[in-house]
Amino acid sequence: MAERSFKAEVEHLRKGDGETFTGEGILAITKALLENGVGYVGGYQGAPISHLMDVLADAQELLGELGVRYEANASEAAAAAMLAASVHYPIRGAVTFKGPVGVNVASDALANLCSSGVNGGALIIVGEDYGEGSSIMQERSHGFAMKSQFWMLDPRPNLPSITKAVRDGFELSEASNTPVMLMVRIRSCHVTGSFQTRDNVPPPLSVAEAIANPQSDFNRVVLPPMSYIHERDKIDNRWPAAEKFIVENGLNEVFGPQNAPLGIAVQGGMYNGVIRALQRLGLADIYGDTEIPIYCLNVTYPLVRSEFDEFTAGKDHLLVVEEGQPEHIEQQLAAFLYRGGASLKLHGKGVLPMAGEYTGQVMLDGVTAFLREAAPDLLPDQIRAPNQEAPQIPDLSNTVPIRPPGFCTGCPERPIFAGMKLVEQELGKHQITADIGCHLFGSLPPFEIGGATMGYGLGPAANAAFDGGGERRAISILGDGGFWHNGLSSSIGNMVFNKSDNVVMIVDNYYSAATGGQDILSSRADNATKATNNPIAKALEGVGVEWIRQIDRTYDVAKVRDTLREALTTDFKGPKVIVASSECMLNKQRREKPIRNAAIKEGRRVDVPRFGIDEDICTGDHACIRLSGCPSLSLKKLDDPLRDDPIAHIDQTCVGCGNCGEVADAAVLCPSFYRADVVHNPGGFERWRAGMRTRVAGWLQTRRDARRMRLTGAAP
Amino acid sequence: MNMMTPETPDAASAQIIKLAVMAVGGQGGGVLTGWIEGLARAQGYACQATSVAGVAQRTGATIYYIEMTPDTGRQPVFSLAPAGGDVDILIAAEMMEVGRAIMRGFVTPDRTVLIGSTHRALAVSEKTVPGDGTADAGEVRAAAEIAARQLILGDMEALAVSAGSVISASLFGALAGSGALPFERHAFEDAIRAGGKGVEASLRAFAVGFDAAINGPPAAPLAQTQAAPRLVGPASLQRDWDALIARVDTLPAPAQDMIRAGLRKVVDFQDLAYGSVYLDRVAQVASHDSAGQEYALTFEGAKHIANAMAYDDIIRVADLKTRASRFDRIHDQMNAKDGQILALTEFFHPRAEEIASLLPAAMGARWEASPRRMALLGRLFGKGRRLRTHRLRAFATLYLLGGLKSYRLRTRRHEIETAHLDAWLTTCLDTAQADYKLAVELVRNRRLVKGYSDTHARGLSKFARVMGALELLAGRADAAEWMARLREAALQDPEGRALEGALRTIRSFTD
Known part of the structure; x- marks a missing residue:
């Protein structure tokens, strides 16, 4: 059961021609997929696109009516691999996961997919988790597009633009036989607004119909010599086809006056921020009518030289607004200018910071700094020569405490870490690696347990250097989500294979909890469309783990402590795995509270x-x-x-x-x-x-x- | 790191109302945002909301952000995140979130209406300190008064709970009452009704929030009218008590309130005779004190001698756990209604040390000296026990233990506590002649002794280490300041790392 139910909202997905949809970005994307005849959808949950997976899961009835297949993939790699259906068949497919961790995991499948090329439109919807509130390393997905040569859409963050990008994405993909990544930033996923809906369209060829008539063509298989041909095909045919489509269909937009000595090139997703800065400087109105020309890149890869040259013609100064680093777009545009012998001055990183989120203040400062150099006359007097002393507000930075996320009230993982802490007090500090998931909060105060996290399902793998043994056994933590994502093979299987003597604590809370409580293989809930109740312990036995301890109530701190102590001190040689299971309290409360309240109301003993x-x-x-x-x-x-x-x-x-x-x-x-x-x-x-x-x-x-x-x- | 932007002539963006909600996970920030959004749309405004979900649910701080402007049929370009110096209305659902909003520059004197709840949801870093690590809300309030154009502060959490609802509703009421949005009260209430969940309770909380914004928060909104603490008992004992309390009037006036509090505590702990011993001790301290020093030594002595005399032994815990007043209090706190039954489970885990300390003094000392006997005690008694004190067997056990007061003064524990108290007091009074201020600090060091079992042992060892620094510091002009600093350091972390650092510093300049 996912954290949030979209059952009520899913009804909006049935809207037809000329109606108005009002709601969240994630839901709008789902609606746009249906309007564009998507044949299959899938993905792997994670902020900020978890809700997209939850919407799809809740919309299964509607998907079924339309003949659209929905698959909850095992990982981002599995999701990307599913797009293989569009290699041979003219079926539109869409998968979703978070970027860049999801893109990292998916990169192998993505590279193969891009080499093969696609026949049906293939769309990868990536939730770019960057900036405030992000829970992952700060990197860009853009580099992957450049590496494997798929196209990258970064639409303006409003519902009409985002839903149009879904349509553009499928068409661009088909026109260029190349997968397309649609990037939505964390706030765009949750932004609310309205757009005009169209009727849903069943896929012209459904996946069920397609397998009645299987197709294959060895020319599409990534093997030499075809793979060399694929690379040439990318450069000689697919790329020019993409550029042609982008230009002819006006995917990128130009705003503002035709003739001005300066301009701004901006990623579509950053457009609203730029407009706000211009609004605050009195250079744009609330509808975005601007005095500074703007070249809005709704397609950030590939960049189209002809379009860019047209925009910069006659300009002396250009600002490139590109969030994050490396500054791939700015470098490419600089190369265009240099090769073309332009004398135009390029501004970008410098007036804007290389790293970090482009918040309102950063954007205002950056645009102001650009204008100060490029066109100081345009700046309001107030900015050029402030004559007002700002009042001094006391500095609270030593007063206000930081508030990192932590375990929820009643979380069943807390007693596991309390038990680990007690063992630490008894036996001393151990080498501990953590994994991705709520349990990573255990590395923060007050527990401070675990010193590294290398990726989903890689907790034990991150301790592999210590598998040879030593004075003290190393401990690693693995969540149930990570276990099924990647951990069973990459971590546990290889501990068995390499005769590791270390200890693994599997934190089993019945869900992929950190991403919003989605069901997984070992979930205890009955799920009409999924096979659950497959115990982790059985999988462990299956890969050859002999020392397994199952704890069915993690709140028994003494038992957790004693079991871990035993694992650390036993004479048994080989991997020792403790499966500590108790249901995620957030989900449990959501499920049980209404039942309990009803029972009290009915007069039953509670x-x-x-x-x-x-x-x-x-x-x-x-x-x-x-x-x-x-x-x-x-x-x-x-x-x-x-x-x-x-x-x-x-x-x-x-x-x-x-x-x-x-x-x-x-x-x-x-x-x-x-x-x-x-x-x-x-x-x-x-x-x-x-x-x-x-x-x-x-x-x-x-x-x-x-x-x-x-x-x-x-x-x- | 306050970001102040000079006022910009941004006539364009002034047409957009910008509202940010800063909340802690689980406060219903999403519900509040939904109401505001619904309200704006219903009133003919174009409106956009964004949030960063996920972290909010897991107790982190989070921001919801809303922009709105009258709908003209043309789509405005809204921003997706608040910017320093560009927020019209800032709603902070917790006092340190008020501070965070100010720190981030979202509250500026030229434009921002700041609506904040003064209640605290403590951060982990504030809670784990062995002493008092809570952040200073007064500093935040002072900053808010400077930073905001219009300031509405009140305990919105308590107001909402008093109305049987949650803080999002009282904050929405305060928003309506602030007049910061160009909409009538009934439009706000309609938005709640349109939401459709818990409407009645939400409307009640909305109303109290609305009033708080207009009239200021109620003076003492929900302060439970708790009676002043006093001692009660049978008439025969009451007379002796009156005589005892009369003795307090002979002691230094500035310390009398504290002495009375201390006296109440030790008599409650043991009996009237014990109270008399307490007053003797305080009088002894007072004899070393003077009006010129404002009787600081007596004041602190009265406090810490009482705490030392009312030590936490099994008898005290058992007594407190079986009092009628406790059952009544829990009944209230748990909101148990008539017709409902309350079942209580106590978590005890005595160690051999606690059992031995309950033996008669000489015998207890012998047993403590024998590892074999201590191991036996550990085997017999030293395990976790769940006592179900609503049942008679467990209640009777604790009741009997709690009745051992007349025996208590002969226990090993009492002997140890008394010796420790006397040694400490002697040291303090010996020091008072030479360095009065230092003596006051030595008295205050008693604060370090607290907790049970291992925590108690750690507290005692910290106390010993801090007191031990007397040798290094005695005779120095700044001895008192250093002693205070050592104590503060000892309260910073459980392991005593900060204390060790402070001691090293002292040794470096005394060597």
Whole structure:
């Protein structure tokens, strides 16, 4: 079950000619795929395109009606490989994943696909995860387009432009027999807006019809000598065909006055940022009517020289706005200018920073710096000679704490790391590698466990140098998502093969949780369209792991600790794998809360647990927080002059997972934690028994209070 | 790193209203954004919203961003992210997010209406410090007053909870009340209704948020009217208590409030006689003190002697866990209604050390000295126990333990605590003659002793190391400052790394 359901929104995908769609970018892309006769779709989830996968999964009924095949691929490589269907068959296919990590994983399949070339339109929708909020290394997907020679679309970030790019992409792909990558940045994926819809179009040839008449042609297989011919074909035929299509169909746009001594060339995705900077400088209105000519590159690869020359003719200064590095576009445009003997001055990286996101401020500063050099007269007086002192706002950088993401309230992974921390306190620090997924938060405070992450499913592989053994066994962490993506073969299989003596902790939370809770092979949920419930432990046995320990309730911190200690100290030689399984709390709550509330309403007996802390017993040393970090476990300042330090406190959001009680027990912390179970709709006997207990306890309490002085009012 | 942009003559972009919401994961920032978007469209505005989802869900900080302008039929070019110096309305759903907004330059005096919630969702870095690591909200408030054109600050979280809803609704109300958007109140409420989920509760929270924006937040919005702490008991003991409390009036006036608080704590911990011993100790400190020093030593002494005398032993924990007032409090906190039953589970994990310390003093000392006997105790008692205190058996066990007060003063633990207390107090008072300020710091060092089991042992060892620095520092003019610095360092991390660094520094200039 995915984090967010799009069942309601999916109905909008049925809209027809002349209707208006209003909603999120991701949904608009899905709609555009259907309008353009796509025959099959697939992909691998990951921010920012997870929602696209979720929309497709929720839209399976509609896809089925249209004869469109939807596949949840095993990885980005698998998704890219699926586009092989368009090599021989005239079927439009689209896959989606995040860039650049997804593109890295997919690059082998992409390279082969590009060499073979396609017959049907092949579209790769990449969520470019760059800048604020990104969870991955800061790199560009652009280089992959240059390497394998597929075309790159980077449309202006509004719904009409993005949906048009889907159509353009398919047509460009077919016109040039080349796959096309449609790049959408993280905010474009979630941007809201409207566009005019058209009727959905079933694929002229469906995949089901296609396999009735299989096709093959060895000329398309990547083997010598055909592969040499493919390379020539790219340069001699496909590239010119692409340029021709781009120019004839006006894929790139030019805005602003025809004749001006300066201009700006910008990636389509950066267009709105440039316009905002110009708006703020009084050089554009809110509709984008600009006084500075703009060459908007909705296609960022290939760059079309003839078009560019036309734009720069008669100009003295050009600004290239290209986010990220290396500055591939700027270098190419510079080469065009140099080869053409132009005297035009090129600005780009320099007035704009080489690295980092082009935020509003960066863009304003960059455009201002460009104009200061190229056309200072255009700048408003205020900018040229500010006559107003800006008021001094106190510097808060030492006050405001950073807030990195962390484990959710009740997360079943937290007790695993608490257990690992306890083992560390006992046996000392170990060499630990992490993997991609929520569990990577374990490398942050308060746990600080794990020192490297090399890629999805590569946690154990990243410890391969230590497979030979040594004084202490190395530990690696692997999530269930990573396990099925790549880990089973690249990490676990090879540990067996290389006779590794190390330890693996598989964090199994029943979902691909970090990407939004999509089902995977070992998910416990029943899924009508997928085969789930395939245990990880069985797969481990299958590849030859002999030492396997399954923990079915990760909240048992002591058991996690003891099992890991055993793995680190046992005489057994060979890989030792612990599978620690408990359901992702975010998904569990989403599933169970409505059921629980309904049961309470219906008068059935329901037990709702929550944790609490006795204020007068907690001494405020915060050891529990250092072993937990739960968002619901916070601090509270007491109104007690005798106490200096805030005490621990559990707020309303507690889901009663039990981690803090377990940690207090396993780490021998303190007796201030308690669990309170509120029993809704108790039975008659239960009520009677509780009443009796309360009366007896009450009698004892009154008896004692009659013989002593005790505090009242404040705690206790 | 405050980014201030001089006011630009951006008449064009001034036609666009720019609104940013800075929230922490799980605060419903997406819902709030949806309402604002729906409101704008319903009022004939072209509107665009963006967000960076994903991280928000997992407790990170996140920004939602909305732009709107009257719809003319032509598509405006909106920006996808807020820019420093170019935000009209900034809604921050938490106090440090208010600070972050200011730091990032999103709040500027020429244009920004700042609506912020003053409640805190503590960052991990604030919570893990063994002492008090919480950030200073006062600094953020001061900065907000300078940075914002119009400022609305209030505990929107508490307001929403009081209305049975969540913060997104009270913030939406405050937005309506601020008048920053050119729409009527009913249009906002219609947007909530159009959302269709939890409408009634949301409208209630909206209303309190609206009022808070117009009239300022209620003076003490939801401060539970908690009675002042006092001691109660049977009439016979009350008389003796009155006599005891009367003695406080003979002690230095500036410290009397603290002495009364301390007295209450130790009598609650043990009995009236114990309270008398407490007052003797405080009087002894006062005899070394003077009005010229504003009785700082007595004040601090009153506080820390009380804490030292009311140490955390099993008897105290058992007593506190079985009090009627505790059951009532938990009932309230858990929102248990009539007809519902509350079941309680306590998490105990005594070690051999705690059991031995409960033995009679001489015997406890012998057992502690014998590893074999300690191992036996560990085997017999030293395991995690879940006590279900709503059941009579567990309740009775704790009740009996909690009733061991008359025996407590003969335990090994009491002997150790008393010796430790006396040694510390003697050191403090001996120092007071030569260096009064240093003595005050020595008294304050007692703050380092806290926690149970290993944490307690670590606290004691830190305390010993900080106190041990007295030898190095005594006689120096800046001894008191250094002693305070050492204590602060000891509170920074559990392992005592900062303390070790500070001690090294001291040794470097005393050698």
